[in-house]
Amino acid sequence: MIRVNPNYSKLQASYLFSTIARKVSEFQAGNPDKDIIKLGIGDVTHGLPPACIDAMHKAVDEMAVDGTFRGYGPEQGYDFLREAIAQRDFASRGVDIAAEEVFVSDGAKCDSGNIQELFAQDARIAVPDPVYPVYVDTNVMAGRTGEWQDGRYSGLVYLESTEDNHYVPGLPSEPVDLIYLCFPNNPTGATVTHDELKTWVDYARANKALILFDAAYEAFIRDDSLPHSIYEVEGAKEVAVEFRSFSKTAGFTGTRCAYTIVPHACRVFDGSGNAQELHALWNRRHTTKFNGVSYPVQRAAEAVFSADGQAQITALNDGYLRNAAHIREQVSALGYSFAGGENSPYIWIKTGEDSWDFFDRLLNEAAVVTTPGAGFGACGQGYIRISAFNDFAKVEEAMQRIAGVLGK
Ligand code: PLP
Numbered sequence: 343m344i345r346v347n348p349n350y351s352k353l354q355a356s357y358l359f360s361t362i363a364r365k366v367s368e369f370q371a372g373n374p375d376k377d378i379i380k381l382g383i384g385d386v387t388h389g390l391p392p393a394c395i396d397a398m399h400k401a402v403d404e405m406a407v408d409g410t411f412r413g414y415g416p417e418q419g420y421d422f423l424r425e426a427i428a429q430r431d432f433a434s435r436g437v438d439i440a441a442e443e444v445f446v447s448d449g450a451k452c453d454s455g456n457i458q459e460l461f462a463q464d465a466r467i468a469v470p471d472p473v474y475p476v477y478v479d480t481n482v483m484a485g486r487t488g489e490w491q492d493g494r495y496s497g498l499v500y501l502e503s504t505e506d507n508h509y510v511p512g513l514p515s516e517p518v519d520l521i522y523l524c525f526p527n528n529p530t531g532a533t534v535t536h537d538e539l540k541t542w543v544d545y546a547r548a549n550k551a552l553i554l555f556d557a558a559y560e561a562f563i564r565d566d567s568l569p570h571s572i573y574e575v576e577g578a579k580e581v582a583v584e585f586r587s588f589s590k591t592a593g594f595t596g597t598r599c600a601y602t603i604v605p606h607a608c609r610v611f612d613g614s615g616n617a618q619e620l621h622a623l624w625n626r627r628h629t630t631k632f633n634g635v636s637y638p639v640q641r642a643a644e645a646v647f648s649a650d651g652q653a654q655i656t657a658l659n660d661g662y663l664r665n666a667a668h669i670r671e672q673v674s675a676l677g678y679s680f681a682g683g684e685n686s687p688y689i690w691i692k693t694g695e696d697s698w699d700f701f702d703r704l705l706n707e708a709a710v711v712t713t714p715g716a717g718f719g720a721c722g723q724g725y726i727r728i729s730a731f732n733d734f735a736k737v738e739e740a741m742q743r744i745a746g747v748l749g750k
Contacts, residue, residue, distance in 0.1 A: 349485045352495070358475065358717035359383055362701075369705055379740040381669075382711040384528065384687065384729045386593045388661070390642070391654035394592060397645035401638035412637040417629045419446025419601065423640045427601055430647040431586065437573045443605050443621065445628055446643075448598040448635050450558045450587035454522075455480040456631075457554060457583065457602070460623045461520055461610070468518040470511055471500040472529050472718030472725075474556065477522040493720045502721050503530060505692065509681050510538050513545050521546065523572075524556035526563065529718045529727040530690040531666075531682015536569050543572070546581035550611060552620070553582040558600075561591035561659050563685045579605040583620065590687065592646045592655045599635050599643040662687050665737040666730035672741040673728075676748050687730040690715070700726055708743035 362382055370378060389395075404410035418424065424441040432439040447453050455476045458467075467486055469477050471494075478495065481487055488496030499518050501511035509532035510525075523542060525534040546553050555572040563570055572582045584603040588594035604624045609617040635643075645651045666683035673680050673691055683689035693700040697714035704710045704726075715725030730737065 347483065347485075349483050349487075352482050352487065352489055353479060354490060358713070361717070362711065362713065365702070365705060366711055369709070373709070376709045378705075378709045378711060379732070379736050379743070380711045381728045381730075381732060381737070381740055382713045384590070384731060385595050386590065386662075386731050387733065388593055388658055390593050390597065391646070391651055391658060393645040393648050393651035393654055394594075394597075394642040398638045398642040401641035405637065415634045415637060415640070417632055417634045418625070419444065419635065420637070420640050423644050424601075426644050426647045427586075432571065432573065432603075435570055435574065437571055439573065439603055439605065443603055445602045445604060445624060446635055446640065447600050447602060447628070447632065450556065450585040450589070450600040450602075451476055453600060453602040454554065454556055454585050456627070457624070458484055458486070458520070460620065460627060461552075465519045466499065466517060468499040468501050468514050468521045470503050470522060470524065470527070471720055472503060472715060472722035473522070474524055474528050475718065477554075493723075500719070500721075503527070503532065504721055505679070505681075508532060509690070510534050513541065517549065519549075519551050521551055521553045522556070523553055524558070526559040526686035527682070527688075528559065529688055529713065529715065529722065531684075531686035531688035531727075532690075533563065533565070533568050533685045535567070536575060539569055539572060539578075540575045543575045543578045543581060547577055551581065552608070552610060553578075554585070555582050556585045558585060558587045559590055559686055559688075560586060561655065562663060562687055564663065565685050568685060573603070573605070579607040580609055583608060583624075588643050588646060591659075592643070592651070593658060594639075594643070597639055597642065599639050661734070662730045665732060665734055668734070668737055669728050669730060669741060672745060676745060678748075683730065689728045689730070691726050691728065693724055693726055695724070697723055697726055703747060704744060707747045708740070710740045710743055 424444040427444045428439050428441045458480050467481050487498050499514050503509040503511050509530040560570050572578045587600035604621045606621050608620040610620045669689045670683045678691050680689055680691040697716035701714040713727040715722030
């Protein structure tokens with residue numbers, strides 16, 4: 343008899359974005375003439391940078407000819423891309439990451455979800471609250487939690503990110519082995535300073551813990567004082583893995599290319615407390631279960647680092663940040679307190695009422711889709727997230743409609 347993994351029954355049935363999609367389609371069915379503006383799911387809306395498209399076209403042509411055709415590539419990514427990443431994303435900021443420590447993949451979602459399988463079943467896991475749900479759900483699937491009780495899974499340590507700590511959680515009060523951090527944060531839009539990050543790195547070093555640092559929104563950082571990578575903190579290479587993605591950086595959400603940094607110095611421990619290189623374990627997993635990102639997509643990703651590519655992604659993301667600034671101004675004028683939107687495409691708004699009620703009000707009365715904060719964790723109750731991924735004109739109109747509803 344083939345039995346299912348019992349851990350799957352612990353998962354919460356309705357995934358946040360499917361519930362939103364159902365509510366939106368119900369509203370649209372009842373109001374077919376309403377033009378709904380979507381500022382909910384964090385998907386980009388603009389076309390790929392021309393430099394990436396040119397590179398992809400060229401690579402597609404190469405694939406048509408026997409002499410330049412490529413079959414299976416290296417699972418970890420082509421050297422041309424790994425080297426460009428090491429040079430342009432790290433060496434340029436004074437961080438020494440070798441090309442060999444870069445693992446190219448088809449998404450930060452898969453990587454941040456898959457990496458937990460390298461760790462012991464009884465690893466004590468700390469997750470932020472509110473949180474990008476992938477970190478939690480993949481540990482539930484793996485059986486590292488108990489049941490869902492009162493809006494949380496037993497057995498996880500929740501790192502509360504609240505207005506009081508400016509959405510940067512403090513150290514846990516009980517021992518943990520694996521710590522998920524994400525900055526600029528989804529969903530709060532909060533950023534982390536070098537000193538705050540150092541507190542976590544020092545904790546991990548002192549407690550033989552590991553930090554999984556998700557920097558999927560790094561490209562939105564404009565404040566020069568903020569770290570772009572956890573490896574800007576001394577000693578972090580021993581205790582941190584970093585996830586990056588071209589999804590939000592360069593509009594690759596549908597094209598799919600990301601990468602994970604696992605430094606050789608990064609250590610984990612066997613049952614006797616002996617240190618091992620995490621790099622070797624991730625390399626083993628990656629080469630066993632993944633067969634590489636397609637050649638044209640890796641060439642498109644490489645083009646992000648060209649002079650044209652850099653200018654184009656800066657303009658692209660400046661556009662989204664301009665939307666974010668407009669949302670911030672309007673929300674502020676309406677008298678709501680909020681976080682994010684300055685070095686991040688997300689604005690996290692304190693609603694003063696139930697998240698889903700507020701979401702329903704904006705959908706039903708303004709025909710604007712946001713994301714209820716409660717869907718990201720208990721600490722998200724009373725908040726909504728507005729995403730800046732859309733055209734400026736749409737964002738302007740959405741904010742006018744929202745002001746019409748909330749300003750009453
Ligand atoms: N990490 C965070 C924090 C995200 O918000 C997202 C997407 O929304 C991802 C990772 C997924 O990135 P990718 O498209 O590379 O899978």
